[in-house]
Amino acid sequence: MRLPLSWLKEYVDPGLSAEALAERLSLSGTAVESVLTLEGEPVLDLEITSNRPDCLSLLGLARETAALTGRKVSEPQASARSPKGAGERIDITVEDHKLCPIYTARIITGVRVAPAPPRWAKALRLCGSRDINNVVDATNYVLFETGHPLHAFDLDKLSGRRIHVRRSRKGEKFTGIDGNLHELDDETLIIADDERPVAIAGVMGGRQTEVTASTRNVLLEAACFDPVAVRRARRKYKLNTESSYRFERGVDALGVERASERALELILEWAGGTPGVLAKRARLRPRPSKPILLRPGRVEQLLGVPVKTPRVRAVLGRLGFGVKSARAGALSVSVPSFRRDVTQEHDLIEELLRIDGFERIPTLLPPTSHQTVSDEGTARAEALDEVRNHLKALGFQEIQTYGLLSGKALAQSGYPDLSLATRVTNPLSAEQEYLRPDLACGMLQAVLYNIHRKSLSLKLFEIGQVYRSGQEQTVLGLALSGPLEENWRRKSPSSIHDLKGIVENVLSAQGQPPMDWRPAPATALLSASAEVRGAEGGVGVRLGTVRADVLKAWDIPQDLLFAEIILYDYLQARSQRKPFKAKVPPKYPSVRRDIAFVVDERIEVGSLEAAMKAAGGPSLREVRLFDEYRGKNMPAGKRSLAFALSYQKDEGTFTDEEIQSLQTHIGTELKQKFGVEYR
């Protein structure tokens, strides 16, 4: 909404510069975006919030100005009237009064259509409207002045002498004054003559019945339409007009007739002509809205300071409210029909606050009566933060990816069946069509982005919400690509076991006991992979090597390891951690013996370890793999493994014979069970 200062002065003189007025308006809730100079005049560019349709008019803004400056508004008093009874008649039928509580149609005959007087045409231009001709400009002038949208039809182009306010029929055609043809659905509120739609109610008039230079007789429409009906039509046909903007936000039904009279007056003044009959259909609920009780105690409760009653009366009075005394020092406030946003006491308190300014309110911290308890949400946030800190210390960089993805990206990241993913019905582009079912896709995008910029050694993580099978989960994603270490002492490529170690490192710090890793079947994303079952039987952790075909589809030229961890289970484990009693370490150091053998490479280290533990009994405390060898000097399909075994007794020490007998036993067991060979 634009506010030309010269036009404002027709109703109230603010006695302030444009800049000073802009500041006052902004600090009272009428946001001034900028102060413009148009055709040599100061014009304020305003952003009016959707609850204040009354400020979409010069008169509404004049009332605001008056309340801020203590001056009086002089409203124009329209004196022109239509004659009663005689003359050509127009009938009106309204199909649904809920959608159109009042409709008036006024005939004006014998107009001379010409440009509007320059001063007024300029005023319209300053408001961002075009000047068209004296009749149309008169309706637009009243729209900006009062906030009431009006429409003028060429009476002679209307078929029949009846206006129908009805829903459109499916397939009906309508060409707007913008020249675009619309095929209507079966629920658009329209204005029709006896044959066809001539306007989409409250949105736009039709081409065929618009007022042109040849128009002699005019039908002036002033009405009120249902905001929802107008909003639907505006969205459906994508027609944003000054009229629809105001009807959507609510037009004062009680001001319709006054607006019509004002437009009549201007048309007669600018285009001549004779007023004809006024037709009207109204079913307005006579609801002088119930007065609101305003209690001084409540004002103080909400604002933290009292406001004196005379001040309350002055502020509300200038804004157009009626204020009377009520019981117990309270005030009874009646709300003007143009302020439908004010419905309760809170709203009145806001009026006092915004006009007097927030500066008046003291700045206080609330007394700390509130007891801070450690709750679930806080504990969860703290746990997530610990995981983040931990990963940062391990050298990982945290990333944040958009949670919405394209179908293509998703299909390329191991989600060939898009029907399993959740789709957004109104994406702005194909890039935002799907909700992420995991963090892999975003991770691939981030890896690619960095590789393109020659950052080849990547350790990335993201913590975020994913959505699959109708369930939202908090997930940690980890990616390793390029060398794990690359310095002058050591160079080592990343391996799946590095990532496994990192996952164990992070989760054990959260109180997770040793995890039961299992080989997992290859997926569309991962080739070699391992998983840990979660608390409820689902997969809690999955990690592996991203498949070559996925990397190829993404054009990622280096290996990538990826892990995803459903954090919920592990954070639960942390919160359920029980206090424990510390043990005294054994008095004597443990005894270490190594065992090395050659074994079929299909036999898993996990089962070898389990067999050794079973054979070694309670005094075998730890079995640790310290070497693996394949290749040269090794038969095909075999590998050499070396383990360190630690023995420990709670009391006393071992004799050499005891240890030797345990080692021999373990050696025999391994040979029998797995056919290992000792060299």
Next chain:
Amino acid sequence: MIEALKQLEQQAQQEASTLSDPGRLQETKLKYLGRKGLFASVSARIGEVSAQDKPLAGQEMNRVKRELERIFAEAERALSGPSSSSAAGVDVTMPGTFPPCGSLHPLTQVVREISSIFRGLGYSIADGPEVESEYYNFEALNIPLDHPARDGFDTFYLQDGKLLRSQTSTVQIRVMEKSRPPIKVIAPGRVFRPDATDATHSFVFHQLEGLFIDRGVSFAHLKGTLFTFAQSFFGPGTRIRFRPSFFPFTEPSAEMDIWSDKRGGWLEVLGSGMVHPNVLRKAGIDPEKYTGFAFGVGVERMAMMKYGVEDIRQFYENDVRFLRQFS
């Protein structure tokens, strides 16, 4: 003579240890060890020593000479500085080989900083789902269907009739449903809006919501709380102002601005207001007994102001060269 040698040794030790200039050190070294130096002149007295004592004196001569050489070599090393360690075969200037530290995302850091300010004021942390129902995102927040107020909250809808929350205010409702006043929580989280992406708009961004409901909570407390926040986050002495605004779920509503010397103007920082009585009533809280305030901070906006980031998209590009700065 043996006494003289010992004295010489002591003297040299003292002198060498006090020298800090390499030139002076060389002069001193010559003074002791030069061809006509002190050591030479004392050694020349070997002729005066009895044959019986000669072997002992000879031994002492050798020992003191070695000792003097050692003293000056050490003094030279000390003066030539850090490279001294290489003499022992270790070049400590070679890079350390433990993997470097990673970094936390700037948005995480801003959320953390704001959270810790409010934790200090006694707020706990709450969260809620990103996939929400119409009820939590709109209805319960006093935003009726087909109301123009919804235009400010353009929203992504999902196939199943659910939606992606377009504001973290949804968490207000979830908290009010679960607990009774006093309620004092903040809720950081992601929100989604179908906005065309440019330098200042993103269809995914983060908000941090705050909610305080108790008996006797007034607008003065809202001002005090947000004033305290501004002083902590933007620095002491930060000037703030409140401007009336409109949010369907608060009344009165206010935007908070902070003064920027750099731009010579006020910058919009966050939206806030007293919780709307309709919202309290819907959550089963008596608005006559309890009042409260709520506020919502745009995390990206805070991060952009704090770190001088000009383009919001940088937060989601995940360029490790950008992220590394935030370690």
